[in-house]
Amino acid sequence: MENTLAFPAGRPRDFVAIGRLCIDLNANEINRPMEETMTFTKYVGGSPANICIGMSRLGHRAAFIGKIADDQMGRFIRSYLHDNGIDTAGVTTDRTGAVTGLAFTEIKSPEDCSILMYRDNAADLLLAPEEVDEGLIAESKALLVSGTALAKSPSREAVLLALRYARKHGTKVVFDIDYRPYTWTSPEETAVYYHLAAEKSDIIIGTREEFDMLERFDGNAAHSDEVTAAQWFGCHAELVIIKHGKDGSIAYARDGGSHRGAIFPAKIVKTFGAGDSYAAGFLHGLMQGWSVARSMEYGSAAASIVISSHSCSDAMPTAEQVDAYIETSQHA
Numbered sequence: 648m649e650n651t652l653a654f655p656a657g658r659p660r661d662f663v664a665i666g667r668l669c670i671d672l673n674a675n676e677i678n679r680p681m682e683e684t685m686t687f688t689k690y691v692g693g694s695p696a697n698i699c700i701g702m703s704r705l706g707h708r709a710a711f712i713g714k715i716a717d718d719q720m721g722r723f724i725r726s727y728l729h730d731n732g733i734d735t736a737g738v739t740t741d742r743t744g745a746v747t748g749l750a751f752t753e754i755k756s757p758e759d760c761s762i763l764m765y766r767d768n769a770a771d772l773l774l775a776p777e778e779v780d781e782g783l784i785a786e787s788k789a790l791l792v793s794g795t796a797l798a799k800s801p802s803r804e805a806v807l808l809a810l811r812y813a814r815k816h817g818t819k820v821v822f823d824i825d826y827r828p829y830t831w832t833s834p835e836e837t838a839v840y841y842h843l844a845a846e847k848s849d850i851i852i853g854t855r856e857e858f859d860m861l862e863r864f865d866g867n868a869a870h871s872d873e874v875t876a877a878q879w880f881g882c883h884a885e886l887v888i889i890k891h892g893k894d895g896s897i898a899y900a901r902d903g904g905s906h907r908g909a910i911f912p913a914k915i916v917k918t919f920g921a922g923d924s925y926a927a928g929f930l931h932g933l934m935q936g937w938s939v940a941r942s943m944e945y946g947s948a949a950a951s952i953v954i955s956s957h958s959c960s961d962a963m964p965t966a967e968q969v970d971a972y973i974e975t976s977q978h979a
């Protein structure tokens with residue numbers, strides 16, 4: 648299954664992400680409920696932030712468009728992005744007293760993990776359309792849109808404007824559906840706004856459940872991956888990737904090709920972070936011009952590295968780490 652995606656050439660930046668910047672507080676006392684957890688380790692979090700950090704770790708010139716709180720957590724996030732080589736010129740600071748979203752993670756067992764979200768008055772959802780830098784998008788080969796940023800205004804309008812800029816400048820749009828129920832008011836609202844983004848996207852990545860959210864009004868009652876792919880090829884999509892957890896992933900191309908990606912073995916600490924690291928590894932491969940199958944393999948290896956780690960952002964691997972993981976796994 649060949650990679651026919653033609654990312655625009657000759658641009659100063661490879662990748663720009665728009666959306667959530669938050670803080671992960673991952674339980675240190677794992678394999679127990681959060682009621683029994685007394686200490687946490689702080690990491691930068693937020694799905695698009697994790698993916699952007701992953702892309703930068705893999706050697707890409709990356710930037711972020713978002714909003715942080717005017718407090719210690721906001722300053723920590725900005726410093727971390729900067730220290731990881733990410734251009735933060737597009738990250739604005741809220742001046743209204745908004746706070747940083749917190750993601751408390753509970754690791755009851757390697758397979759039983761959950762996230763307790765504190766998202767009231769989160770700064771990231773206050774990103775306004777006039778704060779979206781058209782030049783950042785025009786100068787980038789790809790724009791990553793993370794679905795949760797569509798959950799509330801004015802972030803919703805900011806994302807829709809970013810999509811317009813991307814289409815105007817030929818910047819490839821990657822829509823990571825990223826459904827997090829805590830921010831939405833209803834599944835119907837979610838489906839309507841997800842649709843507006845998916846219709847303008849070149850690559851759509853999501854789990855089966857996330858596509859079901861997106862396609863709520865589209866009659867895919869059988870939850871068919873093939874029906875999902877065909878629907879989005881009718882819009883702008885060139886690639887549709889459906890993630891299936893430990894059962895791997897499947898990719899469909901507009902030209903009719905498809906490929907089922909396997910997983911790599913992992914000494915799982917926690918399962919979350921798999922999607923973000925998979926997306927970073929997969930997009931890295933596509934932007935290198937690799938085949939879809941090899942890109943999926945890279946994403947899967949990156950995912951296994953991150954789910955074998957305590958953090959998401961901190962654990963995002965370099966290309967050398969992914970290469971070594973693949974090499975070791977193939978000889979195991």
Ligand SMILES: Nc1ncnc2c1ncn2[C@@H]1O[C@H](COP(=O)(O)OP(=O)(O)OP(=O)(O)O)[C@@H](O)[C@H]1O
Nearest residue numbers: 890891892893895896910919920921922925947950
């Ligand atoms: N238990 C596992 N073992 C090995 N690889 C896994 C496992 N779970 C997920 N992966 C890999 O990560 C990819 C994405 O995982 P998943 O389908 O859970 O996405 P997600 O739900 O978006 O992840 P997240 O939990 O970060 O939200 C899978 O397609 C697979 O390649």
Ligand SMILES: O=C(O)C[C@@H](O)[C@H](O)C(=O)CO
Nearest residue numbers: 671692693694750919920959
């Ligand atoms: O995206 C979120 O809000 C949660 C993330 O911060 C966390 O790292 C995670 O769940 C990654 O998938």
